[in-house]
Amino acid sequence: MSGIAGVSATAVADAAIAAARAASTPTTREARAGWLEAMAAALDDDRAELVRLGNEETHLSVARLDGEVTRTAAQLRFFAGVIREGGYLEAVVESPDPSLIPPRPDLRRILRPLGPIAVYAASNFPFAFSVLGNDTASALAAGCPVIVKAHPGHPLLSRRTAALATRILPPGWFALVEGMDAGTELVRHPLVRAAGFTGSTRGGRALYDLAVSRPDPIPFYGELGSINPVVVTRTAAAERADAIGTGLVSSFTRDAGQYCTKPGLVFVPSGGGVEDAVRNALGDAPSSRQLTDGMSAAFADGVAAFSARPSVEVLRGNAADGASAPTVVLVDADTFLADPAPFLAECFGPVTVLVRYDDPQQPALVAALEPSLTATIHRGTEEDVTALAAALSAVAGRLLFDGWPTGVAIGWAQHHGGGWPSTTATIHTSVGATALRRWLTPIAYQDAPQLVLPPELRDGNPLRIPRRDS
Template sequence: MSVQGYDPRTGRAHGEPVQESTAAEVAAAAEAGAAAFPAWSALSAGQRAAALDALADALDAASPELVGIADAETALGVPRLTTELKRTTNQLRLFGGVLREGSYVEAVLDSADPDTIPPRPELRRMLRPLGTVAVFSASNFPFAFSTAGGDTASALAAGCPVVLKAHPSHPGTSRATAEVLASALPEGVFGVVHGTGAGVALVRHPAIRAVGFTGSTGGGRALFDLAQSRPDPIPFYGELGSVNPAVVLPGAAARRPEELARGFADSLTLGVGQFCTNPGLLFTPPSLVPALARAVAAASGGPMLNERMRDSYRSGTDELASSELVRQVARGTAPDGGWSVEPRLFEVGLETFAENLERLSEEHFGPTGVVVTYDDVDRLLAVLPKLPGTLTGTVHADDAEHELAGRAAAALRQVAGRLVFNGWPTGVAVAWGMHHGGPWPATTNPLHTSVGATSIRRWLAPVTYQSWPEALLPAELRADNPLGIPRRVDGVLGTH
């Protein structure tokens, strides 16, 4: 069996097929990672940071070739993909900075105190890498959430080798990117496998100590259950489905209807709606609906990443349109041929939405939105906490509505991992302060993020060293702090 890439603009096969990995090949990759783990994890933070910087340089040098392959397999366009690859290499460099800064290990030193009850021995605690990590790449970001993306970068930074399960929507891109990684890293630190069966075998392999996944709710849940049903259950960090509700308060709707409509349509259709932060639900007063309908009707769609996604989008939105619960208020245009789809916008009243919340809050991956109209703000605020878990929640407010905006944020905070004010959720900055996560089904673990500096925390576990000789301690825990990193010493946080 093989994995074939396709050009979404035409639906025709592109490039040479990639052979699916056998069970023996999966085992070899996992075991190579396990063999490489002691040396990779033993490198100093500075040494791993230098390796990540060198990897970023190698990917930048290969940018023209990689972007060309990715455009042919995804139809996302050279400008978008060039920017995405640069985001990917900047992400690697960010983690180099995280390693050099050092607070990610959460070093804690407690002096011995025989006078406490019970007596306290000398305790020194820090986070240490888990082991080899399996990473499942995403379809919609062939660089930033795929082969060399955030899961891979953070795991490598943590000191964990990575075995990547490539996405079938861009096998050629995955193979070419993997070649750059394999050539820039020590043997066994990075491996790649292809095929659905290979992914299942990877999660089951005893050498794998954690899993990172970005994809569908169904696929993610199946792999999550598999990871938990192993004889030795392992952490599974999945980013799954999200409808990203946005609330427009009455004052904002009255003062800037055209601006809000354009911003919503642009965010909804960005990348043909194939962003995990696509604003699929918009709560607004009815007065904004005509402007929203005009903006979406004027928007153009495009080819989706694969035939299955196109078919799912069409069937899901057609079923929605044929129901008696909503009415379609706008339908945009799309190019002819290939796997193209057009934007669509539906409207429903708040009471009908609340009575059918589970059905009407389903994600339709693509450029489709559901506008929920309301007249009673208090009733709206009662409905928002009942939404499914989501990556983002957005509030648009006028200057005089800050108190009301705070109430809306308090309601959304119960279901969302990132709160956006007077903006749109598409676009996820790679930074220390970013949280890209949320309650189920947005992710399988709302405590963690898959984007930003703190995503490294997923691949680390705490270890306490009790009464160990100074010379045998990791450098991060030695009394003289040779690395100069932030630490908590006897309860006081500082660089000491």
């Protein structure tokens, strides 16, 4: 149900949400798991055409897009397994105990679906965080109908993917809308119970403000800007400066630097060899086109702003026509600490900031950081970085050692989140099994008859889910 000529955004949103509301009837976990697996199979079957459309609209490589289809299908199958297992429901059964003060009645608690969910698709992952991406998959798994607002950067691909979903899902469980007005109407609509967003801080903040200023505020789970700081210790630089430098360039230039987990700020020891390795690797780094002309222009403006600052050196790699050149911004620790804000703002694209430090400056640099999705430490063999890890864990949702943050594995233990400005809800994740938790709310039953209870809470645990009984 995309935008239709002559039909208002309000009417389009109303129709989609009304259908979703009508579909909000109880379903079984097994039925929803079957839907997710069928959509995963359909993605695999339609892979060639989906990748072709994605390549035409986003400039991302065929290999990258093909891998992303694989990831998106894996996410759908992963959530099918999560809901079959049942532990995500956090089911608890407590028997009556009249000896307590106050006496405890029969209490049974479980998580239940919130209702229709609005999902705002991302530009940089046209499959994995788009129409049938992680937010949609987790919301459907939780038992919530979904209305997706398509990203304007890949409209044909969005419609093709939506058609695939509507062939499989029952009526009302999925709809696609397009256009800024329709997206605004979604988050305002009284029947929408929560929203998930992946995109810019500015766009996410605007929708977040609408969500919390409604007469009935709703949760808004936005993944916004993140610089993903990296600290290279002096011992690590002495042991493997070349590997760290080349690895950094490979990471921040990957797919034109259009990753929310791109390492955008790197603290390196002065004279430690990492800077030289980065300079050498930059000459071989590929240039690449960004997703939209607007993103290319914003990237150029961001690099120009760095270049205009005093005591800042800007290195640029090679750039083909119409492509963004990989860029490294070099600055010393004193300049950074005098005014950190410009270096802490995300610049979307193939750029990273290297801050040279002397050892006594490292704690002050870390203390200046804002929350991010990730933080990374490159340490020497057997080097104790306990204090550094404790400091970085306070500002990051995921703490890595001796690697790069641009891959986000799908799993039960994954956390893809962080404090503002990286996300709007630091205790939640948009990747991994507990991504479902965003679309669920608790309900407790007191002295309820068995027929009223969900099967997962009935005596004897008939569905054999993980459950706390006492």
